[in-house]
Amino acid sequence: MTQSELPVLTKKDFESDQDVRWCPGCGDYSILAQTQKTMPDFGVAKEKIVFISGIGCSGRLPYYMNTFGFHTIHGRAATIATGLKGARPDLMVWVITGDGDALSIGGNHLIHAMRRNVDMKMIMFNNRIYGLTKGQASPTSPIGKKTKSTPMGTIETPIIPLNLVAAAEASFIARSVDTHSEHLQEMMHRAGEHTGAAFLEVLQNCNIFNDGAWRDFTDKSVKEDRMLVLKHGEPMIFGAEKNKGIRLNGLQPEVVTIGESGVTVADLWVHDETDQDATRTQILSRMWWPDFPVPVGVFRRVPRPTHDELLVAQIDEAKAARAAKGPVDLQRLLSGGETWTVS
Amino acid sequence: MTSPKSGNQTESVTQLDRVTIRFAGDSGDGMQLTGSQFTATTALFGNDVSTLPDYPAEIRAPAGSLPGVSGFQISFSSGDIHTPGDRPDVLVAMNPAALKVNIGDLVPGGGIIVNTDAFNDINLKKAGYAVDPLHDGSLQGYNLYEIPMSTMVTGACDGLGLTSKQIELTKNFFALGVMFWLYERSMAGTEKWIAEKFAGKEAIAEANKRALNAGYAFGETTEIFHTHYRVAPAHLAPGTYRNITGNEATALGFVMASKLAERDLFLASYPITPASDILHQLSGYKHLGIKTVQSEDEIAAIGAAVGAAYGGAMGMTTTSGPGMALKAEMLGLAVMVELPLVVVDVQRAGPSTGMPTKTEQGDLLMSMFGRNSDSPIPVIAPATPAECFTMAIEAWRIALKHMTPVVYLSDAFLATGAEPWKIPQASDLPSIAVENAPPSDRGGFRPYQRDPETLARPWAVPGTKGLEHRIGGLEKLDELGTVSYDPDNHHRMNLLRAEKVARVARDIPATEVWGDAEGDLLILGWGSTYGSIRSATERLRERGKRVSHAQLRYLNPLPNDLGDILKRFKRVLLPELNLGQLRMLLRAKYLVDIVGFNLVRGKPFQIGEIEAKAESLLGESVEVST
Numbered sequence: 001m002t003q004s005e006l007p008v009l010t011k012k013d014f015e016s017d018q019d020v021r022w023c024p025g026c027g028d029y030s031i032l033a034q035t036q037k038t039m040p041d042f043g044v045a046k047e048k049i050v051f052i053s054g055i056g057c058s059g060r061l062p063y064y065m066n067t068f069g070f071h072t073i074h075g076r077a078a079t080i081a082t083g084l085k086g087a088r089p090d091l092m093v094w095v096i097t098g099d100g101d102a103l104s105i106g107g108n109h110l111i112h113a114m115r116r117n118v119d120m121k122m123i124m125f126n127n128r129i130y131g132l133t134k135g136q137a138s139p140t141s142p143i144g145k146k147t148k149s150t151p152m153g154t155i156e157t158p159i160i161p162l163n164l165v166a167a168a169e170a171s172f173i174a175r176s177v178d179t180h181s182e183h184l185q186e187m188m189h190r191a192g193e194h195t196g197a198a199f200l201e202v203l204q205n206c207n208i209f210n211d212g213a214w215r216d217f218t219d220k221s222v223k224e225d226r227m228l229v230l231k232h233g234e235p236m237i238f239g240a241e242k243n244k245g246i247r248l249n250g251l252q253p254e255v256v257t258i259g260e261s262g263v264t265v266a267d268l269w270v271h272d273e274t275d276q277d278a279t280r281t282q283i284l285s286r287m288w289w290p291d292f293p294v295p296v297g298v299f300r301r302v303p304r305p306t307h308d309e310l311l312v313a314q315i316d317e318a319k320a321a322r323a324a325k326g327p328v329d330l331q332r333l334l335s336g337g338e339t340w341t342v343s
Numbered sequence: 344m345t346s347p348k349s350g351n352q353t354e355s356v357t358q359l360d361r362v363t364i365r366f367a368g369d370s371g372d373g374m375q376l377t378g379s380q381f382t383a384t385t386a387l388f389g390n391d392v393s394t395l396p397d398y399p400a401e402i403r404a405p406a407g408s409l410p411g412v413s414g415f416q417i418s419f420s421s422g423d424i425h426t427p428g429d430r431p432d433v434l435v436a437m438n439p440a441a442l443k444v445n446i447g448d449l450v451p452g453g454g455i456i457v458n459t460d461a462f463n464d465i466n467l468k469k470a471g472y473a474v475d476p477l478h479d480g481s482l483q484g485y486n487l488y489e490i491p492m493s494t495m496v497t498g499a500c501d502g503l504g505l506t507s508k509q510i511e512l513t514k515n516f517f518a519l520g521v522m523f524w525l526y527e528r529s530m531a532g533t534e535k536w537i538a539e540k541f542a543g544k545e546a547i548a549e550a551n552k553r554a555l556n557a558g559y560a561f562g563e564t565t566e567i568f569h570t571h572y573r574v575a576p577a578h579l580a581p582g583t584y585r586n587i588t589g590n591e592a593t594a595l596g597f598v599m600a601s602k603l604a605e606r607d608l609f610l611a612s613y614p615i616t617p618a619s620d621i622l623h624q625l626s627g628y629k630h631l632g633i634k635t636v637q638s639e640d641e642i643a644a645i646g647a648a649v650g651a652a653y654g655g656a657m658g659m660t661t662t663s664g665p666g667m668a669l670k671a672e673m674l675g676l677a678v679m680v681e682l683p684l685v686v687v688d689v690q691r692a693g694p695s696t697g698m699p700t701k702t703e704q705g706d707l708l709m710s711m712f713g714r715n716s717d718s719p720i721p722v723i724a725p726a727t728p729a730e731c732f733t734m735a736i737e738a739w740r741i742a743l744k745h746m747t748p749v750v751y752l753s754d755a756f757l758a759t760g761a762e763p764w765k766i767p768q769a770s771d772l773p774s775i776a777v778e779n780a781p782p783s784d785r786g787g788f789r790p791y792q793r794d795p796e797t798l799a800r801p802w803a804v805p806g807t808k809g810l811e812h813r814i815g816g817l818e819k820l821d822e823l824g825t826v827s828y829d830p831d832n833h834h835r836m837n838l839l840r841a842e843k844v845a846r847v848a849r850d851i852p853a854t855e856v857w858g859d860a861e862g863d864l865l866i867l868g869w870g871s872t873y874g875s876i877r878s879a880t881e882r883l884r885e886r887g888k889r890v891s892h893a894q895l896r897y898l899n900p901l902p903n904d905l906g907d908i909l910k911r912f913k914r915v916l917l918p919e920l921n922l923g924q925l926r927m928l929l930r931a932k933y934l935v936d937i938v939g940f941n942l943v944r945g946k947p948f949q950i951g952e953i954e955a956k957a958e959s960l961l962g963e964s965v966e967v968s969t
Contacts, residue, residue, distance in 0.1 A: 016813070018825065050805045052650075053815075063813050063826065068805040070653060071815025072646075073676050079638070079646025083658055084805070086634055087609045087651035091805050109646070112639040311634055318629035328631060330602060330769045334595055338532065339585045339766065340387050342578075 009040040016066040027178030027204035028057060031125060032064055034181055035094075038188040039067075042092065049092045050084060052077045054101035057132050057206075058125040061096045075106025078113040081120045082307070089308040092192075095122040100130050103139040103159050114168035114197045119306040121191045121198040124161060125178075129210035147209075162285035162299060165199045166278040172198035173281060173300040177218045178205060183229070183296065190298055196306050217289040226289050230297030235268035238293045245269075246292070253283055255292060273301040355570040356527075361420035362574055363428030364522065367445045368437030369406050370399055370413040373515040377435075378415025379761075380519055384532045386586035386763050389576025390419040393874065394761045395427035395947065400616065400699040407461075407469040412444045421575040425727075425874030427760065429949035435518050437461060437492075439470035446482075454486045456521065458514060460493035488567050492517045492558075499557035500550045509547065513554035520558020525571050530555055582765040589728035589757035590617070592764065593687065594624035596735025598631060601657055603736065603775045604743055609656040611636040611647035613666060616699040617755040618689040621661045641669035645686065649673060652682040655779060655804035657739060661687040664706050665696060668713070674748055675714040678840065680814045681791075681800045683742035683749075685735075690754040692945040701945025702756035704870055704920040710750040711899055711928070717837050719844035721745070722899040724752040726873035729764035731757060734896060740775040745847055746799035752898070754920075756871045756947045777802065783809035790814060790824035797850075798843035848900040854908055858884060858891030864961055865912035867937070869895040869925055872918055872948055879953035888961060898925065901932065909935045914960050916940055918953050 014036040022028045039049065051062035055074035062069030072080050077095045085093050095113075102110050102124045113120065129147065130136040136149035140161065144153040162173055172194040176187040184202065191198040203214045217226035224240040236246040237258070245268040247256045256263045275281065281300045288294055305313075322328060364381070368374045375396055386392050395416040404411030418428035433454040436442040438461035449455065462477055476482055477489060492514045499517075500510045516533075523530055534552055541548035562568055587595075601608035610633065612622040626635040634656075638644035644660045651658030662670065667688045677684045690706045692698035710722045721741050725734035731753060738751040780788075780801035790812045791800050803810045812824060820827035821835055856865070858880060868876045873894045880892040893908060895901070909915055909929070917926045918940040926939045940956045942948065 018813075045808070047808050047811055048806055062815070065813075067811055069813035069815075070680075071813065071817060072649075073672055073816050076642060076646045076673065079643040080650035080653065082636065082638075082643070083609065083611060083647030083650025083652075084654045085650075086636060086647065087607065087656035087658065088654035088805065091654070108639055109643055112643065311636075315629045315632055315634065319632070322630035330599075331766075333598065333631075334766050334769060335583070336585050336587070336591075338383065338387055339583050340389055341583045342389065342581050 009046065011036045011040070013046060014039045014066050016064050018063045020064050021060065022057060023208050025207040026057070027127065027206070028061070028125060030178045030181055031123070031184065031202055031204065032061055034185045034188050035061070035123070036065070038185055038192060041189050042192050044092045048090065049094070051094045051096060052081050052084070053096040054098070054106060055132070056098040056101045056130070058096050058098040058101065075101050075104070076109060077101070078106060078109040078118070078120070078122065082113060082116065082118045085119055085308050086311055089119070089312060093120045095120050097122060097124050099124065099126045099128060099138045099140040099161070103161060103164070107139075110165070111168040114165050114170040114199065116307040117169070117171050117196045117304050119196055119308055121194070121200070123188070123191070123200050123202060125204045126161060126201050127204045127206040127210055128158075128213045129206050131206045131209050135209035160285055161201050162199070163282050166281040166285055166300065169278065170199045170300065171196035171302050171304045172298070173285075174199070174298045175201045175203070175296045177203045177214065177296060179218065180296070187298070190301075194301060196304055217294050226293055228287070228293040228295045230271050230284070230295050230299065232271055232273045232298065235265050235270050237265070237268065244293075246287070248280075248283075251279070251283060253287055253292065273298050275300070276302055357570045357572050359572050359574050360422055361418065361424060361428075362433065362526065362572065363416065363418040363431045364433045364435065365414055365416045365431035365445055365448070366435045366518070367412055367414040367441035368435075368515065369440070370401070370404060370411050371406060372413070372437045373512070374398075374413045374415050374437070377515045377519050378417055380533045380536065381522060381528070382417050382761055383586055384523070384528045385417065385419045385526075386584070386761075387532060388528060389579075390421065390574055391424045391577040391579060391763060392417060392419045392586065392761065393424055393427040394418075395756065396759045397946075398700055405469075407438055407440055407466045409440050409444055409470060412441050414441075414445060419574055421577050423577065423579070425877045426947065426950055429951050435522065437514070437518065439466045439472055439476070442476060443470045443472065449485065451484055452486065454488065455482060456488045456490060456518070458492040458518070459489045460491045490521065490561065490567070495557055495561060496550075496554045499553040503546045503550050505546055505550055510550060513550045516551045516554040517558035517561075520555040520560075521562045523555075524559045524562030525568060527571060527573055530559060579763065580765060584763045584765055586761050587729055587732075587764040588759055588761045589725065589731040589753055590620040590689070590759065591624060592729055592731035593725075593735050593751075593753060593758075594621045596732040597625065597659065597685075597739070598628060598633065599732070599769065599772065600736045600739035600775065601633065602769070603772055604657060604739060605774075605776045607632060607634065607656045609634045609648065609651035609658045610660065611638045611644040611651070611658070612661045613638050613641045613644045615641075615663045615666050617691055617758045618661045618663045618666075618687060620758070621687060621689075641666035642673060645670040645673040648684055648686075649677055649682060652677070652684050653680075653805070655802065657683070657685070657743075659685040659687070661689070663689050663691045663699070664693045664709075667706055667709060671714050674720065675716070675718050676816050677748040678714070678718045678720060679816050679819070681746050683739075683746055683802070685738045685742050685749050685751055687751045687753060689758045690752060692755075692943065698945045700755060702754045702871065702920065702947060703943055703945065704752075704754060704872070704924070705943070706752060707869075707898060707921065707924040708927070710752060717841065719841050720748050720750055720899065721844055721847050722750045722752060723897055724870040724895070725757060726870060726894045726896060728757050728760050728762050732764070732767075736772070736775065737896075741847055741850070743775055743777045744799065744850065745797050745843060746802065747844060747847075752870060754871050760871075779804050780807060780810055782807050785809070788812055789822045791819050792822045793839070793843075797846060798839060845900050848897075848903050851897045851902060854893055854895070854902045854904050856891050856893045856908055859889065860891070861911035862889035862891050863913050864888070864890045864957060865909065865915045866890060866892050866953065866957060867895065867909075867915055867917045868892070869898060869919070872920065875948035875950050875953050876918060878950040879957060882950065882954055883957055888957075890957060890961070895925070901929075906933045909933055909937070914938060916957055916960055918948055918956070920948070
């Protein structure tokens with residue numbers, strides 16, 4: 001699949017003929033648009049791209065992509081992607097999921113897809129609510145959140161998705177925001193470029209059932225001071241004045257002001273996407289407003305053999321070992337160890 | 344008859360047509376190994392054989408306890424046999440618990456060979472014997488052979504530098520040696536096996552070999568056995584044979600199906616008794632290009648299989664009842680998206696965890712109906728261990744040709760039981776290949792445009808230019824395959840899905856009725872009850888009864904000729920290892936008053952049980968007619 005053989009594709013090539021049916025004002029529109037815009041970046045023919053989704057509002061996305069698409073069942077998209085990629089390593093596989101789909105009903109599959117390093121790019125729309133079923137608490141709803149199913153507030157501690165996938169050895173971990181379209185597009189591009197299990201959390205607004213879920217720090221007016229844009233090899237600096245930073249004191253991150261108490265840029269935590277030890281990825285993933293700015297960007301990107309590569313490598317190895325002993329004789333395989341003949 | 348080797352001792356040989364032996368001991372005593380070694384040698388000798396391993400689900404229940412008893416029954420014959428035998432003629436009991444658990448099954452006057460060294464106070468107490476049964480006269484009705492096996496192997500292994508515990512572990516080979524002598528079997532196969540198994544552990548290999556030989560020599564030289572037995576080779580149809588279990592035959596069938604379909608096999612499974620051996624075996628065939636994944640759970644396993652099928656591979660999964668329950672929703676998705684898929688359910692006793700190593704036929708209705716809404720799936724069932732090979736290919740033939748998931752119902756008895764298999768010529772087997780939908784530059788691809796004959800939709804695999812389309816679990820618009828909530832379309836699609844599976848009936852062989860085409864009684868069965876039913880039918884016919892036998896391999900859809908067959912008999916008896924699942928289906932479909940015979944004890948039917956049931960039914964019909 002070389003670039004030169006392919007016609008140059010545009011966003012329009014990736015739009016299907018189906019009417020998009022999310023609620024007006026939903027954050028999913030932006031995610032869809034960035035997805036369609038990013039697809040031509042990879043030089044992959046559209047018939048070689050597959051979008052697989054589970055159930056939830058996010059699950060509709062494959063219908064709107066003019067690629068191969070499979071809208072599966074609740075929580076299980078990762079399992080289907082695992083089989084598809086294992087059987088067909090030549091395909092580019094995207095998994096579209098949500099906080100309920102990936103972290104609740106599909107939690108087990110998420111962990112195992114990440115640890116296996118299945119070469120799939122998983123985009124998780126996190127709106128901290130069940131939207132399609134009209135407003136119940138999700139595993140990322142903050143404690144105390146009042147919903148239809150939790151009229152007195154949830155009593156359950158939310159999952160931190162990136163902390164979870166870091167613990168599961170995900171080889172690419174990133175976060176972005178639905179409305180930060182340029183950044184989101186960049187993150188989609190980075191996820192698509194990664195070989196291995198990529199997990200991109202998109203903080204997404206559900207304007208019907210959980211409006212303003214992330215507003216406290218994603219709003220244009222405050223985001224500079226309340227979010228930290230991670231950049232590989234650069235010190236962690238944030239704030240409208242670019243004078244705040246993160247210092248790592250042992251395993252404890254601290255917010256510091258550059259120029260105060262003798263703090264200089266040299267004291268700041270320098271972001272390293274390629275850090276093999278996921279401990280610091282987890283520290284980053286746990287930083288949250290108002291104690292810390294909320295980090296977005298690529299948290300982790302480490303090379304690791306993919307599941308399908310290893311699957312094929314074992315087959316190649318076994319075939320080579322077998323070939324050294326002569327061609328495979330199917331009849332002999334059927335005969336097994338010992339036979340006798342009746343005449 | 345005098346054996347030339349017998350020296351001054353007179354030995355006789357007794358000719359027998361059929362012998363059934365049960366090896367029983369503690370689960371740590373190696374009884375499964377002993378049984379399978381005896382089976383392999385006996386099959387090679389040319390007898391017809393049938394086996395029934397019976398072992399506890401616990402890895403190692405407390406030593407010497409009743410729940411820890413592991414058994415392996417083998418029946419071998421100079422004639423054609425179909426079952427591992429109702430009751431053993433000979434019981435090899437390695438400890439008191441093994442004696443206690445199995446003595447009730449032994450035929451009156453049968454032989455008991457015991458390891459007397461294990462009959463100590465502790466073991467007797469564990470088995471619940473207040474007095475030693477070897478000395479209280481309770482075994483008077485049997486031929487008791489008392490052999491101090493532990494003492495014998497200790498002597499045989501002297502000088503090898505092994506611990507007494509290591510030496511004690513060889514006593515099963517001693518017992519095997521005795522049995523080899525008793526039934527005139529060669530030790531060569533087992534000696535070869537020992538050498539391979541314990542390569543690099545020379546002392547252990549030597550100990551086992553010595554124990555085997557000591558057992559054989561014991562039989563030859565001592566006077567406790569007055570005779571040994573000769574069971575002549577069976578007159579099987581000409582051909583090359585091997586011994587095979589149902590799980591082995593199933594795995595080989597899938598390998599063969601992959602070759603015949605010229606597609607990659609992709610197996611994703613979660614370990615579960617008694618299906619795991621299929622996963623193990625196929626995992627060892629990487630050199631054949633077979634991809635296997637041990638999934639994180641049962642749902643992930645079938646999910647990966649569906650994903651592989653979507654990608655154009657032969658995606659499949661293997662499981663048992665509890666796993667089957669978990670796969671239901673994904674099976675429904677496979678029905679909706681109409682992809683080929685094979686799901687193997689090696690049934691075991693349930694409900695819930697049930698009795699994991701014991702057999703049952705309880706998953707038929709779950710396979711038929713255990714999904715939300717009307718969700719038709721073809722269901723097929725092999726009847727014997729060797730037949731698992733052809734039925735595994737058949738499962739794939741149907742799945743590929745009709746673009747549908749298929750459930751393949753094996754069970755624990757078939758899975759672990761063994762019989763001789765006449766090995767087919769791979770080159771003689773017909774192709775089951777189907778084509779992918781071809782690339783297109785016209786646009787407007789219709790993923791649900793059906794084959795007019797089978798109603799199968801095209802297999803439009805990702806990577807095919809011009810076929811980009813979306814499928815999923817939401818209802819599909821006929822032909823176009825886009826999402827549709829149209830009421831009439833939904834009704835039509837339900838009818839189409841049902842009709843597609845119903846048309847599989849046009850594509851299956853006629854039902855074979857063994858015996859006469861009509862008569863007083865038809866004994867109908869499905870799956871692993873084949874052997875017991877066939878043997879019972881043979882015995883009844885020998886006595887002049889007008890009884891025939893038919894075994895169904897195709898449970899959904901049912902064969903088109905079945906309704907007529909049922910009406911040609913005055914009575915129909917349907918033995919099942921469940922509470923009447925197929926009977927319910929047949930009564931509903933054909934309005935025939937089928938009589939059930941239902942036992943759920945985790946064991947196969949005995950021939951005598953079916954025979955007696957049939958006799959009583961025939962007796963009733965005589966009363967009615969006079």
